[in-house]
Amino acid sequence: MKARVVVTLRNGILDPQGKAIEGALKALHVNGIKSVRQGKIFDVELDAADHGAAEAVLREACEKLLANQVVEDYQVEIP
Amino acid sequence: MKARVVVTLRNGILDPQGKAIEGALKALHVNGIKSVRQGKIFDVELDAADHGAAEAVLREACEKLLANQVVEDYQVEIP
Amino acid sequence: MSSHSEKPPITPELVASHGLKPDEYEKILALIGRIPTFTELGIFSAMWNEHCSYKSSRLHLRGLPTRAPWVIQGPGENAGVIDIGDGEACVFKMESHNHPSYIEPFQGAATGVGGILRDVFTMGARPVACLNLLRFGAPEHPKTRHLVAGVVAGIGSYGNSFGVPTVGGATAFHKGYDGNILVNAMAVGIARSDEIFYAKATGVGNPIVYLGSKTGRDGIHGATMASASFEEDAEAKRPTVQVGDPFTEKLLLEACLELMRTGAVIAIQDMGAAGLTSSAVEMGAKGDLGVELDLDALPCRETGMSAYEMLLSESQERMLMVLDPAKEEEAKAAFVKWGLDFAIVGKTTDTLRFVVKHGGEVKADLPIKQLGDAAPLYDRPHVSSAARERIDPARIEPPISNAEALLRLIATPDLCSKRWVYEQYDHLILGNSVQTPGGDAAVIRLGDGPKGLALTTDVTPRYCEADPFEGGKQAVAEAWRNLTAVGALPRAVTDNLNFGNPEKPEIMGQFVDCLKGIGEACRALDFPIVSGNVSLYNESSGKAIPPTPSIGGVGVLSDVGRTATIAFKRPGEQIFLIGT
Amino acid sequence: MNAAIILFPGSNREGDALRALAPHGAAKVVWHGDRELPQGTDLVVLPGGFSYGDYLRCGAIAAHSPVMGAVRAHAERGGLVLGICNGFQILVEFGLLPGVLMRNAQLRFICRMQHVRVERSDTAFASRYKQGQAIKIAIAHGEGNYEADAETIRRLEGDGRVAFRYCDAQGKLSKSANPNGSTNAIAGVYSERFNVLGLMPHPENLIDPLVGGTDGKGLFESLAAFKAAAPAAV
Numbered sequence: 021m022k023a024r025v026v027v028t029l030r031n032g033i034l035d036p037q038g039k040a041i042e043g044a045l046k047a048l049h050v051n052g053i054k055s056v057r058q059g060k061i062f063d064v065e066l067d068a069a070d071h072g073a074a075e076a077v078l079r080e081a082c083e084k085l086l087a088n089q090v091v092e093d094y095q096v097e098i099p
Numbered sequence: 100m101k102a103r104v105v106v107t108l109r110n111g112i113l114d115p116q117g118k119a120i121e122g123a124l125k126a127l128h129v130n131g132i133k134s135v136r137q138g139k140i141f142d143v144e145l146d147a148a149d150h151g152a153a154e155a156v157l158r159e160a161c162e163k164l165l166a167n168q169v170v171e172d173y174q175v176e177i178p
Numbered sequence: 179m180s181s182h183s184e185k186p187p188i189t190p191e192l193v194a195s196h197g198l199k200p201d202e203y204e205k206i207l208a209l210i211g212r213i214p215t216f217t218e219l220g221i222f223s224a225m226w227n228e229h230c231s232y233k234s235s236r237l238h239l240r241g242l243p244t245r246a247p248w249v250i251q252g253p254g255e256n257a258g259v260i261d262i263g264d265g266e267a268c269v270f271k272m273e274s275h276n277h278p279s280y281i282e283p284f285q286g287a288a289t290g291v292g293g294i295l296r297d298v299f300t301m302g303a304r305p306v307a308c309l310n311l312l313r314f315g316a317p318e319h320p321k322t323r324h325l326v327a328g329v330v331a332g333i334g335s336y337g338n339s340f341g342v343p344t345v346g347g348a349t350a351f352h353k354g355y356d357g358n359i360l361v362n363a364m365a366v367g368i369a370r371s372d373e374i375f376y377a378k379a380t381g382v383g384n385p386i387v388y389l390g391s392k393t394g395r396d397g398i399h400g401a402t403m404a405s406a407s408f409e410e411d412a413e414a415k416r417p418t419v420q421v422g423d424p425f426t427e428k429l430l431l432e433a434c435l436e437l438m439r440t441g442a443v444i445a446i447q448d449m450g451a452a453g454l455t456s457s458a459v460e461m462g463a464k465g466d467l468g469v470e471l472d473l474d475a476l477p478c479r480e481t482g483m484s485a486y487e488m489l490l491s492e493s494q495e496r497m498l499m500v501l502d503p504a505k506e507e508e509a510k511a512a513f514v515k516w517g518l519d520f521a522i523v524g525k526t527t528d529t530l531r532f533v534v535k536h537g538g539e540v541k542a543d544l545p546i547k548q549l550g551d552a553a554p555l556y557d558r559p560h561v562s563s564a565a566r567e568r569i570d571p572a573r574i575e576p577p578i579s580n581a582e583a584l585l586r587l588i589a590t591p592d593l594c595s596k597r598w599v600y601e602q603y604d605h606l607i608l609g610n611s612v613q614t615p616g617g618d619a620a621v622i623r624l625g626d627g628p629k630g631l632a633l634t635t636d637v638t639p640r641y642c643e644a645d646p647f648e649g650g651k652q653a654v655a656e657a658w659r660n661l662t663a664v665g666a667l668p669r670a671v672t673d674n675l676n677f678g679n680p681e682k683p684e685i686m687g688q689f690v691d692c693l694k695g696i697g698e699a700c701r702a703l704d705f706p707i708v709s710g711n712v713s714l715y716n717e718s719s720g721k722a723i724p725p726t727p728s729i730g731g732v733g734v735l736s737d738v739g740r741t742a743t744i745a746f747k748r749p750g751e752q753i754f755l756i757g758t
Numbered sequence: 759m760n761a762a763i764i765l766f767p768g769s770n771r772e773g774d775a776l777r778a779l780a781p782h783g784a785a786k787v788v789w790h791g792d793r794e795l796p797q798g799t800d801l802v803v804l805p806g807g808f809s810y811g812d813y814l815r816c817g818a819i820a821a822h823s824p825v826m827g828a829v830r831a832h833a834e835r836g837g838l839v840l841g842i843c844n845g846f847q848i849l850v851e852f853g854l855l856p857g858v859l860m861r862n863a864q865l866r867f868i869c870r871m872q873h874v875r876v877e878r879s880d881t882a883f884a885s886r887y888k889q890g891q892a893i894k895i896a897i898a899h900g901e902g903n904y905e906a907d908a909e910t911i912r913r914l915e916g917d918g919r920v921a922f923r924y925c926d927a928q929g930k931l932s933k934s935a936n937p938n939g940s941t942n943a944i945a946g947v948y949s950e951r952f953n954v955l956g957l958m959p960h961p962e963n964l965i966d967p968l969v970g971g972t973d974g975k976g977l978f979e980s981l982a983a984f985k986a987a988a989p990a991a992v
């Protein structure tokens with residue numbers, strides 16, 4: 021089974037990466053971009069009996085490792 | 100307008116971070132995960148007349164900066 | 179100004195949640211003769227908390243030796259300054275980021291390094307080295323690995339990007355730090371001794387300029403939190419974490435140094451703990467001037483920020499300066515070249531008041547000197563630790579053989595090689611690292627030499643716990659020995675005094691006695707203390723950390739080519755043991 | 759030899775590079791926003807650092823700096839270009855060199871002394887070394903793990919464009935002597951015409967017996983000797 025985990029920075033947390041990219045896009049004359057916030061995705065292949073079991077494993081992976089919940093939120097997407 | 104750009108490593112390119120995460124998850128006894136590949140997302144706010152214009156700007160941003168097409172693929176998601 | 183125009187209303191609960199005791203609040207009422215506005219309450223809470231006011235420690239810090247013919251600036255500025263000859267000065271300081279690093283180890287440690295680097299370059303010095311002193315909980319404690327990995331990566335990430343070598347430090351483990359780790363960071367810079375910049379504002383009507391990153395809601399009340407001990411639910415109550423941006427800090431460094439060379443900078447102060455509030459108040463108070471801020475001009479990252487939030491934000495990589503209006507254009511050119519946000523956010527006045535305007539309203543109007551000078555000063559009750567029973571070594575049966583004991587000792591996390599740690603720090607950048615981590619003290623060459631500096635951080639909390647006075651002395655003596663061991667002349671000290679809750683007489687006793695010991699050793703060795711930091715309330719669930727007065731020592735070598743290193747050089751050489 | 763050291767806002771080893779070049783002629787610092795190199799530039803150096811914070815991919819933003827057009831033109835004329843660490847990352851992002859530099863295999867920044875093997879000594883950059891010689895050099899990077907697709911690696915190897923490989927003190931390759939997981943232990947590569955070199959290690963930090971050793975000097979001496987032998991080369 022394939023799934024995707026999306027980890028994004030919480031609102032209000034400074035994102036120096038996004039800021040640097042905004043500046044660079046301006047310098048490159050890519051116009052119309054107002055703001056950028058960078059996040060991570062994890063494309064996961066897993067063995068799980070069903071959707072529910074997969075979700076449980078992925079949540080566990082996020083809470084234990086993939087997301088730093090002090091500054092990040094996560095979302096699990098199982099197609 | 101809000102959009103998301105997803106940048107992933109091409110197939111066949113080694114992903115040291117994904118490998119390390121696989122190992123770490125095993126060590127943490129998170130079971131059932133066969134493989135992990137890490138990618139990036141960019142949540143973008145932009146000024147664009149319509150869907151087509153937004154897609155054009157985002158493609159430009161990807162080709163010029165956000166993705167290194169030697170090793171990465173990108174995908175534009177406009178809701 | 180109406181004190182009722184703002185919400186929430188000032189209630190005893192609100193006062194308490196700002197870390198102000200009822201008698202401290204009474205003092206505020208007496209001082210301003212009315213009920214403070216919400217914004218003003220925030221200002222008082224920031225200025226009068228332990229972190230900014232040193233209300234529990236000030237009295238005792240006065241006993242430390244801070245003078246010597248080579249001391250240019252002792253405690254009280256952003257960093258201490260000593261003369262190292264040839265028209266050069268060494269600027270250095272150590273500071274803690276203990277609580278933030280426990281909550282978010284990577285960012286907490288990174289922003290700790292960023293903060294101390296700003297303290298040094300604010301004074302006009304170019305940073306040349308960083309060190310740190312780390313204490314973690316027991317290696318087997320479930321959080322320890324995560325904390326060690328995060329802290330070390332955070333320190334490395336900031337220093338490595340900024341471009342300053344991290345040349346030394348100390349790392350040890352003890353269960354006493356399980357719920358409250360220590361991250362003390364030290365930075366060292368070099369300036370011309372006649373080109374040091376200070377926080378003291380001069381001149382009425384001069385523009386106050388904001389430079390650096392935009393202000394967000396980061397760490398609001400971080401300074402208050404740093405002074406509140408951890409309860410079990412601290413992790414739920416955390417404020418927005420500060421995120422470091424070493425790239426912006428590097429730009430800030432280059433812009434500040436460039437600006438200073440133009441002669442445009444009259445006064446400068448970095449926005450650290452308690453952000454804009456304490457930097458603006460300090461600049462005014464030191465110069466016997468008033469300050470008027472207009473927050474409508476403040477560069478903000480988020481919309482809808484209140485005056486209260488702007489004043490207390492701890493967003494990183496920001497500076498405040500008073501500029502010479504005649505040189506405003508030159509100054510602007512430097513800001514633009516380095517691509518930093520800047521704005522004129524106020525001016526100096528002759529009213530001796532700290533006035534804050536926002537959205538056409540006066541949000542605060544307070545006597546500027548009293549915000550600092552009238553801060554509470556406590557002579558907290560203290561009791562000395564009971565003397566421990568002397569153990570006669572002759573009466574103890576060795577439980578294991580010496581050889582086995584040695585093997586066990588060198589395998590302990592405290593004594594094993596710290597390579598895993600310092601390999602994550604760029605300790606070679608700038609090409610001047612004559613002695614790299616792993617020895618007694620780091621040695622760096624200055625310019626093309628032959629002069630250099632020796633740097634070390636030390637403390638042995640075990641000794642401080644057993645006998646605070648002797649432990650304090652020992653920490654200084656160890657730093658001194660480490661400097662002399664590499665061939666340097668020890669010159670001055672920065673300290674970082676990490677203790678538990680000073681409201682407990684036995685903790686206050688540890689503090690007082692350690693300080694006495696430190697003072698005595700520094701006096702005896704002509705080793706003055708020129709800067710430092712106090713971190714109290716290091717407790718978790720009511721239990722204090724072992725008393726940990728970190729000592730950062732700086733020595734001077736006239737010729738770095740003549741330094742001794744720790745390694746045995748070849749077989750067959752004689753080994754001498756010196757000392758008692 | 760006239761060297762131009764490109765200064766990006768987050769460069770931080772430019773001083774180290776200047777010091778290494780000082781004995782060999784004039785070295786000028788060129789701002790990333792400039793569009794031209796100084797007249798008579800023989801060698802362009804992209805120094806170490808974190809050019810734009812390197813939050814996206816190391817070197818990605820710097821590769822778009824105005825000055826890079828002049829760097830490309832210089833390289834196309836056969837001029838010498840040296841990219842060290844972040845400079846190497848910029849050169850691959852910019853396309854002057856193939857491949858990509860990924861996170862170190864153990865995912866940690868690593869700073870230490872490391873040996874590399876000189877793969878060939880018949881180039882402008884390495885004539886003062888012996889082929890196969892193991893030199894001691896500093897590394898300090900978080901993303902130095904050289905990767906390229908199999909075809910590119912085959913071509914690089916086939917054309918002898920690998921400049922240095924991580925090795926032990928005896929010059930032997932092994933897993934433990936490879937600090938970052940690079941494919942084939944590659945520490946540096948040449949362009950097709952051997953006038954562009956990108957390498958992760960820092961030769962500029964090994965020019966002084968007091969500070970680690972002098973094995974890095976050979977690279978700068980090679981460049982100076984090359985220039986002296988062919989004064990009108992460019």
Ligand SMILES: Nc1ncnc2c1ncn2[C@@H]1O[C@H](COP(=O)(O)OP(=O)(O)O)[C@@H](O)[C@H]1O
Binds near residue numbers: 310347619
């Ligand atoms: N956090 C650190 N940062 C840099 N260097 C460190 C750090 N921890 C340890 N070191 C280096 O390793 C040596 C041994 O570490 P440690 O045993 O903790 O200190 P000491 O021997 O000074 O008590 C130190 O002298 C220092 O050079």
